Amino acid sequence: MPDKQLVRLYISGDEHALSELITRHRDKIYTSILFTVKEAALAEDIFQDTFVKVIDTLRSGRYREQDKFLPWVMRIAYNLCIDHFRRNKRMPIVTTGDGYDIFDVLGFKDKSIEENLIHDNTYDKVRNLVNHLPEEQRQVLILRHYSGMSFKEIADMTGVSINTALGRMRYALINIRKMMAEKNISI
Amino acid sequence: MIKTLTQDHLIRFMYGETGPEETGLIRESLLTDTDLHDQFEQLRDAARGLDTVMASPPEYTVKRILRYSKSTAPTEHMM
Numbered sequence: 001m002p003d004k005q006l007v008r009l010y011i012s013g014d015e016h017a018l019s020e021l022i023t024r025h026r027d028k029i030y031t032s033i034l035f036t037v038k039e040a041a042l043a044e045d046i047f048q049d050t051f052v053k054v055i056d057t058l059r060s061g062r063y064r065e066q067d068k069f070l071p072w073v074m075r076i077a078y079n080l081c082i083d084h085f086r087r088n089k090r091m092p093i094v095t096t097g098d099g100y101d102i103f104d105v106l107g108f109k110d111k112s113i114e115e116n117l118i119h120d121n122t123y124d125k126v127r128n129l130v131n132h133l134p135e136e137q138r139q140v141l142i143l144r145h146y147s148g149m150s151f152k153e154i155a156d157m158t159g160v161s162i163n164t165a166l167g168r169m170r171y172a173l174i175n176i177r178k179m180m181a182e183k184n185i186s187i
Numbered sequence: 188m189i190k191t192l193t194q195d196h197l198i199r200f201m202y203g204e205t206g207p208e209e210t211g212l213i214r215e216s217l218l219t220d221t222d223l224h225d226q227f228e229q230l231r232d233a234a235r236g237l238d239t240v241m242a243s244p245p246e247y248t249v250k251r252i253l254r255y256s257k258s259t260a261p262t263e264h265m266m
Contacts, residue, residue: 177233
């Protein structure tokens, strides 16, 4: 069932429709928030606040149907992340400090210990690569790859041209590939 | 009409953002142009790497959201 239909069902009172929408998009939304704020407890709070806003907006009738659901939710999440950094008078810094173990608390379901170790190892390495990208590249990469936003939507949201967003994504992917080769990471 | 395909075309293609005509042209070029094919494989490798780091929110966070929704549902909509 398309998101649009689930949104309509939820507005008309079907609670299961919200559950389905969350299940469908939670990993993309949560991963994007986590990569942005780099702290699991904070990411959980922002994820929750995002959906509280989603619920309140849908119920108030302020949701415009022409908006695609996921990019709309991602804009709310992104703005909440920005609000957090503004409140704390800091922006995410990628290249300093590597002491974040934010992914350590995350479990891997339905895998053997051996599979977990292999996955864990690759997971940590790739996560570090993303966190070492220049901030502008990391931002576009998170919004495109994890949030599923189009380059047009990213350009509108971040106030750059589509070509700039595309260029940043190109450099991000090239840098990721280069670092993977340097560190012998194979997928 | 596209004269030269660039990595930006490949990136938009990889993320499903090209129109039918452009998609057809890129698919055809990937079969015949080995340099372009190599560039595409490198971009795809990087994207595959990124797929290994998808995380899930804890179940209790999702349950809290669903509880909030139920507790604030308009009375006439309560199921």
